[in-house]
Amino acid sequence: MPTKDKKRGSRALAPDILSNLPDNIIDAIVMRLPLRDAVRTSVLSKMWRYNWCRLPVWTIDQALWDMTNNAISPTTRFTNIIYHLLTLHVGPISKFTLSIATLGNCPKIDNLIYFLSRNGIQHLVLQFPRGNLYKLPSSFFTCSQISHLSLQNCLIMFPPAFKGFEKLVSLELCDVTIPSKFIGSLISCCPLLEHLVLHSTISNHIQIRAPKLRSFDFTGKLIFLSLEDVPLLEKLSLVDTGYSGKAGKCGIAKFLESFPALKHLHLDYFSVRFFAGEVTKQLPFALNSLKRLHLSEFSLDELDVASCALYLIKSFPFLQEIEIEVLLSSFSYVYDDWVEPAGGDVTSEILEKVKSLSNVTLNHLRVVEFAGITGTDPEMQLIKLLLAKSPKLARMLIKPGVGDDTPKSRIEVLAEITQFRRASPRAEVVYKLA
DSSP states (O other): OHHHHHHHHHHHHHHHHHHTOOHHHHHHHHHTSOHHHHHHGGGTOGGGTTGGGGOSEEEESHHHHHHSOTTSOHHHHHHHHHHHHHHHOOSOOOEEEEEOTTOSOOTTHHHHHHHHHTTTOOEEEEEOOTTOOEEOOGGGGGOTTOOEEEEESEEOOOOTTOOOOTTOOEEEEESOBOOHHHHHHHHHTOTTOOEEEEESOBOSEEEEEOTTOOEEEEEEOOSEEEEESOTTOOEEEEEESSOOSOOOSSOHHHHHTTOTTOOEEEEEHHHHHHHOSSOOSSOSSOOTTOOEEEEEEEOSSSHHHHHHHHHHHHHOTTOOEEEEEEOSSSSEEETTEEEOOOOHHHHHHHHHHHHGGGGOOOTTOOEEEEEEEOOOHHHHHHHHHHHHTOTTOOEEEEEEOOOSOOSSOHHHHHHHHTTSOOSOTTOEEEEOOO
């Protein structure tokens, strides 16, 4: 009986304990809840009623629409949420994520951004519907405390008085329209910028000066790209989605000499063609920092592209990882124009280029990954040489390509690879049949 009374007493005390939790404990609990559940904590106790109004981190996205009353239109629900935020919130907001990719109309956004600019916003993510560009209001450019910024489907027009974001460390622009002359100015006016992502940003000529920049991820149309004063750049990814059909517009050696600290390099098929001009045996300078080379949507069937790829492999003496993703089709393509794989004479030239690796020893290479291998002679020769010239190789992962027009069956490719000599006694070759 005493045990039951004790349990009843514990249950009776529970509401008082809940009501008298310290504010910092209540805030820690509410911050870990989704926004909808955080607001619902108001019913737990009078002491909890307005604690959600102090939240410094907000996320308004599709998950919130899915959990609210479907009888009310998303636009109305969104308007109500913004109204309550603007009228009830107290204190700073350090991080705000707004993802309304499926919302056709976006009311009160200007008011929201003005509110955030006055409340110490540091980390801001704005994702708007595709095809409905949102023009950022002038108040956006007064967010003086912002350090992390991610924008999607926006139109950026700078006011004359804008001097940059002095505390910005990370910038991500996806499907953003911005005049070419302004994008360079924006980046150069962010002296602390370390991480930059530009995806499908409508700006044909990009010139970047960023002495603190450590990573740059670009996906878009390469027409003119200049990276200057980037001595700390460690990670570089270039994916060209709008190749014009003219190779060799920029020398790879001249381009890479600006990156003495580069460790990770990712190029796709079209970006390699962008750089695939006249190449020599290897870089005229040492780039000992590079550790990882990633070539995606690639083809070894074209002389210029193959030459540039091999040129890169030979030029990085401390390379530790190589990843090559071969084009899934046996044809290389340039938009609507299809170029058949190399004929006999060109294939012979490509094989000679591959065999030039026989004069190079990759003493630091440990991991190699091939995806989309179909068994062409250049592919098999490259695999053979990498196995023979990598004394510290630990693992080579090979994923075969798909299609009925492959030159060799998967079993034939596997049988041939197992016969290749390996310089490393610890080298493991994994061939994924499925």
